[in-house]
Amino acid sequence: MPAFDIDTYVGRSRAVDLTAFDWAAVPRYSMPPEALRTMRFMQDIESHTIIYLRSLLATRAIDDPDVATFLACWVYEETFHGLALARFLEAAGSPVGERPRPRGREPWLKRLEATATAMVSRAWPDFCAVHMTWGAINELTTLTGYRRLAAVADHPVLDELLERIVLDESRHFFFYYRQAEIRMQRRAVARAARILVDRFWAPVGSGVQPDTELRFLATYLFGGPEGRAAARKVDETIRRLPGFETVQLLESWMDRRVGGRDGGLPSPHGGRNGHGSN
Ligand SMILES: [Fe+2]
Ligand SMILES: [Fe+2]
Numbered sequence: 001m002p003a004f005d006i007d008t009y010v011g012r013s014r015a016v017d018l019t020a021f022d023w024a025a026v027p028r029y030s031m032p033p034e035a036l037r038t039m040r041f042m043q044d045i046e047s048h049t050i051i052y053l054r055s056l057l058a059t060r061a062i063d064d065p066d067v068a069t070f071l072a073c074w075v076y077e078e079t080f081h082g083l084a085l086a087r088f089l090e091a092a093g094s095p096v097g098e099r100p101r102p103r104g105r106e107p108w109l110k111r112l113e114a115t116a117t118a119m120v121s122r123a124w125p126d127f128c129a130v131h132m133t134w135g136a137i138n139e140l141t142t143l144t145g146y147r148r149l150a151a152v153a154d155h156p157v158l159d160e161l162l163e164r165i166v167l168d169e170s171r172h173f174f175f176y177y178r179q180a181e182i183r184m185q186r187r188a189v190a191r192a193a194r195i196l197v198d199r200f201w202a203p204v205g206s207g208v209q210p211d212t213e214l215r216f217l218a219t220y221l222f223g224g225p226e227g228r229a230a231a232r233k234v235d236e237t238i239r240r241l242p243g244f245e246t247v248q249l250l251e252s253w254m255d256r257r258v259g260g261r262d263g264g265l266p267s268p269h270g271g272r273n274g275h276g277s278n
Contacts, residue, residue: 003178004174004175004178004179006066006069006070006175009070009073009171009175010069010073012171013073013076013077014077015076015077015079015080016077016080016081016083016084016161016164016165016168018080018083018084018087020164021084021087021088021157021160021161022157023087023088023091023157024091025156025157026088026091026092026155026157026158027091027092027093029155029156029157030155031092031153031155031158032152032153034152034216034220035149035152035153035155035158035220036089036092036094037213037216037217037220038149038216038217038220038221039085039088039089039149040089040094040096041205041209041213041214041216041217042085042142042145042146042149042217043082043085043086043089043096044082044096044099044205044208044209045142045204045205045208045209046078046079046081046082046085047079047082047086048208049074049075049078049079049082050075050079053071053075054114055113055114055117056071056131058114058117059117059127059128059131060122060125060127060128061127061128061131063128064128066179067128067132067179070175074172074175077168077172078168081165081168084161084164084165085161088157088158088161091157107207109207110207110208113207124192126183126186126189126192128179128183129179129180129183129184129189129190129192129193130192130193130196130197132176132177132179132180132183133176133180133184133193133197133238133241133244134176134197134201135172135175135176135179135180136173136176136177136179136180136238136241137197137201137234137238137249138204139169139172139173139176140173140177140234140237140238141203141204141234141250142169142204143166143169143170143173144230144231144233144234145217145221145222146162146165146166146169147162147166147230148221148222148226148227148230149162149221150162150163151226152220152221177237177241180193180241181241181242184241184242184243184244185242187242187243190241190242190243190244191243193243194243194244194247197244197247198247198248201249202253203218203250203253205217215257215258218253218254218257218258219258222250222254222258223254223258228251228254231250231251231254232250232251234249234250235247235248235249235250235251235252
């Protein structure tokens with residue numbers, strides 16, 4: 001994989017242009033209610049990036065100038081993903097509305113997790129490798145999820161919007177992945193990072209959105225044969241990182257939490273999962 005050039009990334013960092021999409025055309029095309037529900041989850045997670053940044057800022061991650069510069073652009077871009085998705089939902093007649101729990105008031109388990117993370121980071125100088133690996137997994141899952149959403153929803157305006165967002169997600173993934181790859185050249189670092197990922201990794205959105213919503217999204221996007229193949233590809237890509245050759249991620253989470261190879265939720269098209277046709 002080529003090197004990541006932070007100057008090029010910064011030069012290309014842009015907010016999604018909210019005037020570039022034909023929002024008035026959104027209601028002219030049908031949008032499955034399952035796709036809207038999935039988008040609401042994704043919109044919330046995009047908007048939650050600033051809270052995730054808060055925990056990152058309490059770690060050594062910001063001591064690395066490239067990581068600090070990247071994070072500043074990253075949070076800006078992710079914020080606009082949230083705004084763009086909210087705009088689409090509004091145009092589709094399903095506005096986001098107020099969050100039941102204010103974003104800044106996280107569940108105690110999440111706050112505990114952030115405190116523990118900051119403590120481990122202080123004690124272990126190479127902790128940033130874990131963040132970078134985590135980021136690579138999350139960005140790849142997100143970009144794969146958007147591609148699946150575009151395929152199953154089949155809505156022309158959404159297609160254009162997701163194509164634009166996926167460009168950012170691909171560059172985010174590339175940064176995190178390269179950082180993780182470089183940092184885990186040292187075997188001891190890779191071994192420790194692997195232990196933490198094995199023990200604590202869960203898909204992006206876990207603990208932020210209710211578990212029912214996470215399982216709904218997972219089934220809708222990754223439940224059918226094509227979704228399964230996409231989830232497998234995420235895992236296979238992460239397995240190329242040093243020390244991660246045998247890691248079990250999205251697919252095994254699906255097996256444990258969603259159940260079976262075909263998911264468990266009713267299909268928008270009448271079958272058990274209904275994704276095979278897309
Ligand atoms: Fe995003
Ligand atoms: Fe991203």
